[in-house]
Amino acid sequence: MSEEHNAGAGIRFENVAVTYPNGFSGLRDVNLSIEPGEMVAIVGLSGAGKSTLVRTINGLVPITSGEITVGDHALSRLRGRELRRLRSEVGMVFQSFNLAKRTTVINNVLMGRLHHTSTLRTLLAAWKKDDVELAMQALERVEIVSKAYSNAAELSGGQQQRVAIARTLAQKPKVILADEPTASLDPPTSHVVMRDLQRINAELGITVIVNLHFLDLARRYGQRLIGLRAGEVVFDGAGADANEQVFETIYGRSLTAEDVLDAPVVAP
Amino acid sequence: MTDAAVLADRSARPTKPKTGWRTLGIVLVLAAITVWAAIAIGVDFGALVRNAQNASNTLIQLVQPDYSFFPQTLPALMQTVQMAVIGTAVSIVIALPVSFWASRATNPNSVFLGIVRLIMNVVRSVPDLLYASLFVTVVGTGALSGVMALVLFNLGIMVKLISEALDGLDRGGQEAALAAGATWTKANRAAMLPEVAPSYISQAIYVLELNIRASTVIGLVGAGGLGMLIDKVRTFYQYHYLSMIILEILVLVVLLELLSSYARKRLAR
Numbered sequence: 001m002s003e004e005h006n007a008g009a010g011i012r013f014e015n016v017a018v019t020y021p022n023g024f025s026g027l028r029d030v031n032l033s034i035e036p037g038e039m040v041a042i043v044g045l046s047g048a049g050k051s052t053l054v055r056t057i058n059g060l061v062p063i064t065s066g067e068i069t070v071g072d073h074a075l076s077r078l079r080g081r082e083l084r085r086l087r088s089e090v091g092m093v094f095q096s097f098n099l100a101k102r103t104t105v106i107n108n109v110l111m112g113r114l115h116h117t118s119t120l121r122t123l124l125a126a127w128k129k130d131d132v133e134l135a136m137q138a139l140e141r142v143e144i145v146s147k148a149y150s151n152a153a154e155l156s157g158g159q160q161q162r163v164a165i166a167r168t169l170a171q172k173p174k175v176i177l178a179d180e181p182t183a184s185l186d187p188p189t190s191h192v193v194m195r196d197l198q199r200i201n202a203e204l205g206i207t208v209i210v211n212l213h214f215l216d217l218a219r220r221y222g223q224r225l226i227g228l229r230a231g232e233v234v235f236d237g238a239g240a241d242a243n244e245q246v247f248e249t250i251y252g253r254s255l256t257a258e259d260v261l262d263a264p265v266v267a268p
Numbered sequence: 269m270t271d272a273a274v275l276a277d278r279s280a281r282p283t284k285p286k287t288g289w290r291t292l293g294i295v296l297v298l299a300a301i302t303v304w305a306a307i308a309i310g311v312d313f314g315a316l317v318r319n320a321q322n323a324s325n326t327l328i329q330l331v332q333p334d335y336s337f338f339p340q341t342l343p344a345l346m347q348t349v350q351m352a353v354i355g356t357a358v359s360i361v362i363a364l365p366v367s368f369w370a371s372r373a374t375n376p377n378s379v380f381l382g383i384v385r386l387i388m389n390v391v392r393s394v395p396d397l398l399y400a401s402l403f404v405t406v407v408g409t410g411a412l413s414g415v416m417a418l419v420l421f422n423l424g425i426m427v428k429l430i431s432e433a434l435d436g437l438d439r440g441g442q443e444a445a446l447a448a449g450a451t452w453t454k455a456n457r458a459a460m461l462p463e464v465a466p467s468y469i470s471q472a473i474y475v476l477e478l479n480i481r482a483s484t485v486i487g488l489v490g491a492g493g494l495g496m497l498i499d500k501v502r503t504f505y506q507y508h509y510l511s512m513i514i515l516e517i518l519v520l521v522v523l524l525e526l527l528s529s530y531a532r533k534r535l536a537r
Contacts (some may be wrong), residue, residue, distance in 0.1 A: 058447055088449030100441030108441070111458050122454045126351035164444070173449055250383035 008207035009071035016066035041222025088115035091168025112170030158189035329507035348493035352479035355418030363426035392424030400486035414491030
């Protein structure tokens with residue numbers, strides 16, 4: 001990767017609300033300002049709107065009212081070509097990895113270059129040399145380049161998630177969104193994936209926003225922690241400041257062993 | 269104490285639903301429909317007995333194929349195989365993009381989707397024999413009209429099967445490609461095509477198999493191949509020859525079926 005990498009972009013939420021067609025309210029009056037290069041963890045119960053929040057940032061979930069600004073793009077007005085351009089600058093990592101399993105790892109990483117590849121080249125799978133090089137470098141960064149020509153289905157869960165991270169890196173993104181990236185992984189692998197994201201944030205200056213179910217992961221890897229409850233931001237501060245009381249606000253109950261990834265060895 | 273627990277469990281068990289009468293009712297209704305249909309179209313088992321003499325003569329000839337006729341059938345046999353191969357080749361090329369337009373998973377434009385599906389339903393509802401007789405009147409007798417009939421017939425089947433395969437695929441890769449700023453066409457090519465490829469190849473082999481059978485039949489209306497030969501020998505009551513041709517078709521179809529099931533089994537892995 002040519003190291004004058006696009007630095008991160010800032011993200012602003014202004015009075016953002018999302019109401020789903022079935023009437024369910026995903027987000028209510030969210031106001032946030034995320035600085036370029038920040039690493040933010042979002043926590044909350046399932047259904048609290050974590051997934052909705054990250055998916056509004058690349059337009060996968062359209063907002064009902066308010067405005068989101070990513071870098072210098074105002075999202076609510078983006079359609080078609082312009083929306084795709086914004087998406088090309090925002091990488092996304094999914095809970096279930098979202099790889100095309102029957103094709104090779106390198107082909108999956110090259111999907112991060114689709115926006116910059118012509119339709120004809122795509123149809124013929126005639127990738128540019130530079131793009132293949134970029135994809136290889138992305139695989140090197142997540143230390144899985146030896147699997148470049150393996151089928152994605154042959155990889156373990158942790159390896160698949162790292163391929164997915166390499167796919168976002170191939171986009172040369174300004175922002176990486178991660179929607180519960182560790183939910184399908186075991187604890188040691190979860191830490192590997194989180195450290196990858198942390199490293200990418202630190203070394204490349206890419207803004208990283210990650211949804212996490214487990215509070216200890218959120219506290220450990222998120223410089224900043226945002227708590228959501230019923231679609232509203234109920235906490236926004238440093239991970240270190242998030243004490244027992246804060247968790248009760250976010251979760252509506254006190255902390256249990258199920259809310260942390262690395263459960264204490266000694267029973268309470 | 270354990271006894272009491274067991275008793276409590278038993279009372280909580282649901283009683284088995286009684287479905288016996290309903291099953292009997294359904295069977296009776298189906299039987300009634302069959303009898304009604306037989307009466308309505310005038311099925312007459314008596315005719316079977318009255319024409320027994322005729323039938324036995326024909327049957328005796330049919331079980332004695334004339335192997336010396338084989339060399340004379342070769343050109344028609346080759347033509348049947350060639351028609352099937354060309355028909356398959358053309359239709360699988362056309363079917364691939366159309367299938368992507370006909371699947372909800374790969375075509376976000378519901379109006380376009382609806383139009384494609386409507387057209388494909390029409391294409392599929394016309395039987396192969398009708399296509400053949402249609403093209404025979406348009407482009408004349410011979411293999412060309414046969415190939416054209418096969419292409420349309422295949423298209424209906426292929427698009428249906430492949431678009432359904434697409435509907436059932438995991439769309440994770442596609443979602444990721446779209447989230448990375450790809451257009452639907454690019455996302456479908458990069459993420460959905462590799463996933464649907466095994467079923468596409470397997471359907472292509474299946475369609476080739478169908479075409480061998482179909483190309484023998486459509487010849488009856490003049491669309492080339494073995495079917496045309498069948499029509500000729502049948503007109504002159506040459507049942508020795510006819511059974512030779514049937515034997516050839518049988519061997520061809522069995523061979524192809526073996527090949528096809530072997531190939532599909534390899535693909536399924």
